[in-house]
Each structure stands twice: as structure tokens, then as C-alpha cells.
Amino acid sequence: MTAIACDRVSIGVGGRTILSDVSFAIAPGEFVGVLGANGSGKTTLMRAILGVAPTSGGAIRVFGEPVRRGNPAIGYAPQGRSPVLHGRISGWDFVASVANGHRWGLPWRGPAERADVERALHLVGAAELARRAIADMSGGERQRLLIAQALVGSPRLLLLDEPLISLDPRHQQAVIDMVRDIGRTLRLTVLFSAHEINPLLGALDRVLYLGGTHAAIGSVDEVISGPVLSRLYDAEIEVIRLHGRIFVMSAGHDLEHDAHRHDAHGHDAHAHDAHAHDAP
């Protein structure tokens, strides 16, 4: 059985085609990096797998079943935009809110729910964050809580949307190592979206690269190559490997690096030229 099977899937958002005729299959237990520029459909694909974003064609199956909203087999960490990330809410309450959070009634947490929350906090090494306010936490600590939220309810598939965003390299590596370890220990299938391939190189089983409404899946060497990416983007793409790092260039621009800078800091297009020369 496949964990995720996309069969000729098309998705449009607001009249714009995000993905067209995309097919791929992901096996249980795989750690798949979802790469692609801003607006390439990384978030939309995850929302479609969750049953929140409707598909306009094709079919997605999760563990053999058609997608449906509220599938308990899926855990999800949306891009860190919770409205209370700067609020004075304890880590415990933030994570516990997920436990059967869809049911009506008072939020009394029974022993099973409390154990579930403890387990999720423990898995991400955030037991000591339970009593602290989210507003007082660092970006890396908040990210751990978001992943703990995704782990509540013992899902078999984790969808993590840009968990590395606005983290420094040291914390990025810590999050990647943690997710990979949790995935291996619990035999979870993980979809991990990111702007840049380099931090993920040692952890990934395969890469799902989205671009130009199409997708390519395979090992890093298979997918991150000039011919494959040129076909995806329908433009001349060059892939340069240097000291164990990978640079994806289009007409002299470092595509991934640009996308990252652009999103994280709101730099304008004029700032791009310099980044192509960024050596590791």
C-alpha cells in the first residue's frame, strides 16, 4: 500500500492553475522533501492531501483511502503563522488544544488525551516548554511545539510545511535531525517542504520537486539535475554541485537561495544578483 498516491491531480486556486496532471506515489516510512519556488504549490499540495483544498481533477489517496478532511492518520504543521505565536499561552495548552479539538463540549482533557500530549511534547524534546509562554520562546522552540501539535493523535503521515523558515542553520539542522529520528522510530511517512535542498541533503529519502505546475519525484541526484528542472520550469536551469552543496541556477541566479531570501526578508528583486556568487 502507498502512503500517498496522486493520480493525474490538478489543483487550481482562485482561477490560477497550481498543479496540473501531477502523478506520484510515496511509500510508507519515506522521508520526502518537497522543494520548489514560492507559489509552486507546496502548501496547496499539502492542503489537498488534507482534504482542505479541492482538486479540480484526478484523485489523491492517503493509505489507500480517498482524501477527507479530519483524517486522523495525518498530522500537519502549517507554516508558523498561528495567531497566538506572540501570545501568553503555555506550551502545554497550545499542544493540548489539538487533542480531539474537533469535538464539541468543554476542553477537559482525560487521562488518554493528557498522555497523548505528554508523548508528543516528549518526542520533540519540549517537555520543559510545557509551562512557558509561547511569546517567550525562540523560533526553534516554537517550531518544536508546532511539530508536537502535528504528532498529537498518533498520525502515520506527517505534513510539515516549511518548518525551517526563519531558523538559523544550527536550529535548522536540529529540526531536520529531530524529524528524521521521530520518523524512523515511529515509522512515519514525512513530507517536509523547504525552500532550499542543502540542509536536507543528509536526511532525505527522495525529493518531490514542484515547478511550473508540474512535479518530479526521485532521489536527489535524479531530480536535482539540469535536464529535469529545465523540463519542469520550461527554462534553462543549471545545477552546480560544489563542496557537497547544490546550487540551482537560472540565467546566473541562484533560484533556491533567491526564493529563500525573498520570502524571509522581503528583499526586492534588485538584491538578487549578488546571491548567485554566495559560496558555501
Place this chain on the structure above:
Amino acid sequence: MFDYDFMVNAFAAGGIVALVAGAVGFFLVLRGQTFAGHALSHVGFAGATGAVLIGLPPLAGLVGFTLLAGIGIGLIGDRISSRDVVIGMVLSLSLGFGLLFLHFYTSYASQATAVLFGNVLAVGRPTLWTLGALGALCLGGLAAISRPLIFASLQPELAEAKGVSLKVVAVLFLAIVAIAVAESAQIVGVLLVFTLMVGPSAAAQRLTTRLSVGVALSVLLALVDAWGGLTLAFYTDWPTSFWITALSGLVYFATALMATSPIRPARP
């Protein structure tokens, strides 16, 4: 003080309303929807004055109008970028209509003051029963939706994925807020609803990081504000609503100062 019937009624009414405003207000602050709460109270002004004009009790008009507006704001949703402008326009439009209704209602001065600034000392037994019934409805409704409400407030995208209807939760919550606003307006008036619904809740959220403790603290502070205000008004003969706003402001700014003082553990 409790030898007087009107003081007993006022304490009972203040207690009911503080309970409701403290609990509902906590979630209003948590969700960052205090402006919607503020707007609802102004919509209530048109409702109350309109009701008086056609010979109905002001509370009926208050509840009817705020409820409609609350459901309306919930249906707009928070994804519309101009939402605050829409709410603000409805707010001023309502005040305009309220003014028009007062214009047609000849003996308006005292009525207007009561609607705008509250008149808790004039609460009679029948109104008390109405406040009690509406309060029970409010708290019952809040209890019924609190679990998905907390989930949707803390992590809406995940809640949606897990099967929570954000729209249903938002509409139900704002309907509850509407009733709570109408109740609060009965005590402190439409202009000062913030003082009971937002002051104690915002102070509570500065004092604790636990949701359950926060709700309890918010209710407690609202009770202190309401009953403290009534007591001070009785002995000074100054307006009750003034004392309630004074206490609410005092507590809020005291907690704000505490929160910014160096005693608070620094961010690691």
C-alpha cells in the same frame, strides 16, 4: 447597603453580567476580536433606541440587533482584508441610526444616558430574570463550543484540517459575544462595554499562561470590577459606570506595568 432592594438587584445583575463578560471576553481577547466586540455594542445602541421608539424594552432591541450583527460579522469571516473597515462602517452607521431614533423619541435625554452609560441601579426583578436566562444561554453555548473554539483560535489551519468548521465556530462564538455585549450594555452602557468584556480578560492573560486559570481569573476580575464599582458608587454617590471603568482600568494598567517590569523572566 443591602437594605435597599435596588442595591440587591444591582449586585445580582452585576454578578451575572461579570460572569458572562469575564468568560466570553477571555476568548474575545484570545482571538483578537475585541474590535468586533466594540462594534457590536454600538450596533446595540441603534437596537436599544429603536426598541424604545416603538415601545419595546431596550434590552430586547439590544439583543436582537447585536445578535444579527454578530452573526453577520461571523459570516464575513476574517479572510476579507477590509473586514475592519466594514465593521467600522456598520458601527458608525448604527450610531447614526441610534441618533435618528432618539431624535424621534421626544424625552430622550435620560434614556440616551442610560443606554450609553448604563443604569444598573434601575434594574428590576423582571430584567434580572431576563439577564439570568440570557447569561445561562451564553455560558451554556460557550461551554458547548469551547473545545473547537480553543483549537480554532490557537491553530486555525490545523483545526480546519482536523475537521473543525472555522465558519460555524466563528458565527456561533460571535452570536454568544453579541448576547454578552447586550448584557454588559445593560450594566455599563454601550459605550463602556469594553471595560467589562476586555479589561479583565486582557489583565488575566497578562497574569497567567494557562487557559483554564485565565478564564477563572478573568471572571474573578470582572466580578471585582462590577461589585467593587457598585460599592464605591453607593458610598460616594458617583456614577457606578465610572467606578467600574476606573477599577477595570486600574487592574489592567497595573498588570501591564507588572508585565513590563524587569522582574519578569527575560526571553532566553
